[in-house]
Amino acid sequence: MEKDVYEKIMDLARRRGYLWSSFEIYGGIAGFVDYGPLGCLLKNNIISKFREQYIVKEGFYEIESPTVTPYEVLKASGHVDNFTDPIVECKNCLESFRADHLIEEFADVDTEGKTLKELDELIKKYNVRCPKCGGELGEVKKFNLMFVTSIGPGGKRTGYMRPETAQGIFIQFRRLAQFFRNKLPFGVVQIGKSYRNEISPRQGVIRLREFTQAEIEYFVHPERKEHEKFDLVKDEVVPLLPAERQMDENLKEDEKVIKISIGEAVEKGIIRHQTIAYFIALTKRFLEAIGIDKDKIRFRQHLPNEMAHYAIDCWDAEIYTERFGWIECVGIADRTDYDLRSHSAHSGVELSIFVELDEEREIETYEINLNYKVVGRIFKKDTKAIEAYINNLSEKEKEEFVKNIENNGKVIINIDGKEFEILKDYVEIKKVKKVIKGEKVIPHVIEPSYGIDRITYCLLEHSYREEEDRVYLDLKPSIAPIKAYVLPLVNKDDMPKIAKEINQMLRESGIIAEYDDSGAIGRRYMRADEIGVPFCITVDGQTLKDKTVTVRERNTREQVRVKIDELINYLKEKLKE
């Protein structure tokens, strides 16, 4: 049977040192890959482009935090609770199911927020059986997608391998805000490994248990999600697949995508604000800049039920692949203030930024002070969180709070899913006149999150070319792992010596080149083509006479003569592409 493109590429990738399966001599483990010598170069070149776009051009800054993350952080972020599925296994046929889904189907009761024990009891109560064979079900077990580890001897502190790089940025918010001199908006990048203990990873590099993310957390004022540089991208036309159209049953599959300019999409409310739209445009530009086929990119909005627990809106950049169809390679999410609020509540540390008003003004406001003697006794450890909550209230929220407490004698506040009843005598409220110069704001976060491994695979697939007599990777010169092969036409006279000297000269100047003198020249060209080397430099008889070489271009196979003295400049110019 004819191999499909995926197989051909993985084959090439394995043979030529792009991608290898990890731990292979011990049988391998699904969900892990090694980048071979060329794979590493390629991936690093992609990451360089990412840095060029976001660090250099956009002015964001990159940080690097640990991959081992203590329990508290991921408890606060919601990953400990939400990143897990309750799973139940049939004792008879061994099939496993989502316990909560099963119960809801069977008994039509709400299982939201139920503990494992409660789920067990519900299964007994309603006599829930295996939907496949009717067998008895076992105990409900938690399956968390995070890798657990323990920190320090004795394993007293639980840690997890981070499921996303984002949290490292959120928890450094105070330091970052200080670094950016308390001015919104600002963008912070983190590039590194993340971990998800997938139940059954397949599809090679598409679904990994350890993978590389490049994430941007872009902090904005919650009411100012327009973008300063929006004009620069507003005419960019993008293929969009909005949630509404996906659910519209009157539309055929291929009618669901609309091609529209970024500017128009925002005007029409298809994209909810400029900042998300801006990043959609930049993402499109990035993907095209590294060489992803522009006709195989689209942006699909998440349906309400597929959104992550922290997001209110999300657009995925999807890239088309032959075997897997459209796969998610970049997620651009509006995470609101979810993370900063959660971390603030859990840590008791205020995570807001002081935003100055254009003009100072006098307002009537309330000063809400906790009556610590009472509150402390009642809420104990939670007091800190309540304090942070109250300190974080905006003027509007304060008014609401006071109104409630005066009318009803109490306010119920919800901190991270936990409810607290605040009675009138827990707080002291003063009405004060105050000149305000600004206000505390918890920024919202717009997060473009790039899956580097998937992008790398897609790039290989989109670069793969077959011609009658050869296979080659049409990688852009700036992205290609090896930039040049230096070849003596024949192993005679001084040709090998000169070729070696040129090879060294190129390497000294920062161009990754390889020398190859084995076999006939044609064979060596083919070898270079297959791994995507954009230029072959051949030392021939004429070189000996006039110090010129031929430079063969990979895609066209055209040759030009270039003086050895001018070779570096010639190549450097070409390598900008």
Add this chain to the structure above:
RNA sequence: GCGCCGGUGGUGUAGCCUGGUAUCACUCUGGCCUUCCAAGCCAGCGACCCGGGUUCAAAUCCCGGCCGGCGCACCA
């Protein structure tokens, strides 16, 4: 995690049914040759996924595991 199918040098394979440690081609390495797109000649490196069982003897038969593909479930 379940079911079905598969796993032999770097790649593609022959051998498996009917047990006696492996075929062929390409690639790769060294040499000769070769003045522009996988030419030729000589020499060489290189494999039965792992573990257990049956047997005098296992690539071959049986069981388990791992990996891969497909289907189901999952993919926040």
